[in-house]
Amino acid sequence: ILGVGFGANLLVFSLFAKHNSVRKNRLDALLLSMALADFFSLLLIPFTLHSAVSFSWPLGDMSCKIYQFLLAFTLAASTYSLCAVSMARVMIITNPYHPPTTDLVVLMLVMAWALSFFISLPLRIFATKESLGTGLTNFTFCLPTIQEHHYQVILSQFVLYYFIPMLVIAANYVRLAIFLHKSPIMSTVSTRNTRRASLMVFLAAGTFSVCWLPGYILELCLYLGLYKHGQSWEMFYFTCTVLQYLHPCVNPVLYVLLSKRYRSNRGVWIFHCARNRVHPQVTSMTESF
Numbered sequence: 001i002l003g004v005g006f007g008a009n010l011l012v013f014s015l016f017a018k019h020n021s022v023r024k025n026r027l028d029a030l031l032l033s034m035a036l037a038d039f040f041s042l043l044l045i046p047f048t049l050h051s052a053v054s055f056s057w058p059l060g061d062m063s064c065k066i067y068q069f070l071l072a073f074t075l076a077a078s079t080y081s082l083c084a085v086s087m088a089r090v091m092i093i094t095n096p097y098h099p100p101t102t103d104l105v106v107l108m109l110v111m112a113w114a115l116s117f118f119i120s121l122p123l124r125i126f127a128t129k130e131s132l133g134t135g136l137t138n139f140t141f142c143l144p145t146i147q148e149h150h151y152q153v154i155l156s157q158f159v160l161y162y163f164i165p166m167l168v169i170a171a172n173y174v175r176l177a178i179f180l181h182k183s184p185i186m187s188t189v190s191t192r193n194t195r196r197a198s199l200m201v202f203l204a205a206g207t208f209s210v211c212w213l214p215g216y217i218l219e220l221c222l223y224l225g226l227y228k229h230g231q232s233w234e235m236f237y238f239t240c241t242v243l244q245y246l247h248p249c250v251n252p253v254l255y256v257l258l259s260k261r262y263r264s265n266r267g268v269w270i271f272h273c274a275r276n277r278v279h280p281q282v283t284s285m286t287e288s289f
Contacts, residue, residue: 001249002042002045005245012031012032013032027100029105030105034085037077037078038249038251040070040074041075044070044071051142057129057140057141065124072119072120073116078248078251083112084108123157123160126149128146151219151223154216158219162213166208203254207254211246214239215241215244
């Protein structure tokens with residue numbers, strides 16, 4: 001996961017830098033915001049891995065609080081940037097002659113990161129380093145909160161990090177589907193590009209749901225006492241963990257590396273090794289998706 005995630009996000013950064021596309025395309029600023037949040041979350045995986053393998057948190061209590069806050073903050077920043085991307089895409093497709101202004105995109109960026117900060121801070125204020133039990137002082141873990149507040153924090157994360165973002169993404173997809181259904185007949189190329197853009201919004205909602213919903217279902221099973229130690233439950237726990245860490249790897253591939261603007265670029269030759277083809281010049285507001 002670390003190798004794929006770092007490679008994909010670094011490739012996204014190199015493509016944006018090479019094409020200077022952040023200045024040319026306002027949507028790329030939101031995609032860059034999401035890639036940065038994903039990249040920062042991947043930087044925290046080694047601490048998680050060390051703690052899981054050694055059954056101990058190697059640093060102090062304050063470092064634990066900072067680590068847990070950064071985990072929540074980067075997740076929120078990635079999620080809210082994803083919501084901003086879906087909103088911007090719908091704006092561009094439904095009103096191509098009046099795309100989002102630079103000021104609006106900057107406002108979206110500031111809101112996404114500021115909201116992530118102010119939501120994550122109270123959720124991790126009680127993060128603590130705790131021992132597993134008496135006589136096992138070497139078995140310490142960095143927990144997101146004290147035991148008394150565990151499920152209040154989990155419920156808050158479900159609502160703020162999953163349920164509300166899913167509503168936003170779903171609402172954008174429904175809005176886009178209604179627009180496509182009611183829109184007049186367009187050219188074949190425009191129709192294909194617009195439908196491809198709507199498919200990307202649908203895939204965004206699908207991958208986000210698949211990666212994060214199982215983890216919250218697992219937490220609910222733990223709360224209700226349904227979780228039992230056994231091979232099936234352990235595999236479910238492992239699968240949930242892997243899916244959550246895979247999301248930062250899926251985002252750059254789904255949103256940038258599969259984009260028509262970069263598919264023929266030499267920087268992504270690993271994804272497209274087919275011979276070059278000649279395409280007619282087509283002007284469309286949605287072909288970049």
